[in-house]
Amino acid sequence: MKTIKLFIISVLLLSSFQALAELKKGFFTLDENNEKVVNFMYEIKSLTVLSSSDRDQFIVSNNVVKMKPQNYEALDNTKKLWIRFSIERPNANGYKIYYYFEYTILDVNEAPKNIQLSNKTIEDGSASGTVIGTVTATDEDAGTDSTKLSYHLEGSTSNKDFSINSKGELSIKAKVDKKQKGDYYFSISASDPQGNKSKNKLFHITVTKATPKFAITTADVSTPENADKVINLTTNRGGADFLIAGGADENKFSLSGTTLTFKATDFEARDDKTYSVEITANRAGTNGGANEHTTKTITVTVTDLDDEAPTDIQINDAVFIDGYVSLADDKGANFLIGTLTATDIDTADNELTFTTTSTDFKIVNNNELRTKHPSQLLLVSVLPSPLATALGVLIKPLLSE
Structure with a gap:
């Protein structure tokens, strides 16, 4: 029975509420990114928000209800916002006006925004055509393919120093010279396929100290023959x-x-004494950088060692009879018997030096065998330098008739 009474009281209150209240509705349609302000021109005792689709999107004061600018793409599928509030005027004896405002947001084809550049540094000395980074932007319009946005360098200075291709890659036009040019400043804009163009955005490219390219630093070498x-x-x-x-x-x-x-x-293995090999070095990238590779030709030069003794010592231009060098007995001291030669694969012929231990002969000008005394039966041993087995020569004078 008590419950029935409460229900009846509620009905009576509701009946009283309906008698002391008025409901008004407002429907608004507006483009995105615009605010909607409703001013109440009469005196208001109180304005109370009762409920809303998103309270944070409304600003309510004593006599103003304002909806903030809305992004069409950020709204749910209904693309609508609403708010319920009540107004009580002075001396109204509890009489209130209840309002329901509903806002429908329309899409507007907007220009791209949020232009970004993936990298803002370039090394000093970078060559013409070096790609600095990739330009991107966003276009929140429904159905717009962001890959179809186009980018533009704004101003003569920007176009003089840089170029942008259809992929948004920003490249330098001339070799970078920090001493001459310093850092770079330029502006970029973006536009969508419908021709809506963004505001220009200024960028600053810092020229950094050149980092040496990854390289093999091993130098060419030489090595004596017959040794690893x-x-x-x-x-x-x-x-x-x-x-x-x-x-x-x-x-x-x-x-x-x-x-x-x-x-x-061996030094004598071939005429070309240099031997070459190509070496490739690979290095994993650090801090997310790309792997590095480089190749260098390393040359080894084989040098000669004087490790072979001279052989085949000969007396040239001498008269031989029965295997003996012969000369007339009228030859005096300092007579040229002949010139000495030998074979040495390590040493050039003109660099050989001949010596003798004989008391009867002497070596002049490195290879001239001459007598010290008048002709007689003599024996001479000749040694070329570098050392070799001595050549023994028996010299018999021919007696004058």
Whole structure:
């Protein structure tokens, strides 16, 4: 029975409420990004918000109800907002006016915005055509493909220094020279396929100190013949791995880690005394950077060692009879018997020096064999330098008739 009474009281209150209240509705249609302000021109005792679709989108004061600018694409599928509030005027004896405002937001084809550049630095010395970074922008219009946006350099200075291709890649037009040019400043705009163009955005490109390119720093070497040569491979940055990539003489080399070994080779093996191999170095990128690769040809020059004694010592221009050098007995001291020669694969002929221990002969001008005394039966031993087996020569004078 008590519950029935309460229900009756509620009905009576509702009946009283309906008698002391009035309901008004307002429907508004407006483009996105515009606010809607409703001013109440009469005196108001109180304005109370009862409910709304999103309270944060409304600003309510004593006699103003304002909806903030809305982004069409950010709204739900209804593209509508609403608010319910009540107004009580002075001396109204509790009489209130209830309002329901509904706003329908329309889409507007907007220009792109939020222009960004993926990188804003370039190294000093970078070549013409170097790509600095990629330009992007956003277009929130429904159905717009952001990949079809186009980008434009604004102003003569911007177009002089840079170019942008259809992919949005920004490239430098001339070799970077920090001393001459310094940093770069330029403006970019974006437009959508419908021709809506954004505001210009200013960018600053900082020219940084050039970082040496990844390189193999091992120098060419020389090595004496007939000995292995161990070469330590190095780069200007650590953490590199090496491999033999080719080269005219790659079969003469072996590699283990950073140690490159050139096989022992005889100087006289061929006319060309240089041997080359191509070495590639690979290095993993750091801090998200790309992997690095470089190749260099390393040359080994084989040098000669004087490790072979001269052979085949000969007296040239001398008279031989029965295997003996013969000369007339009227020859005096300092007579030229002949010129000495020998064979040495390590030494040029004109660099050989001949010596003798004989008390009867002497060597003049490195290879001239001459007498110290008048002709007689003599024996001379000749040794070329570098040392070799001595040549023994028996010299018999021919008696004058």
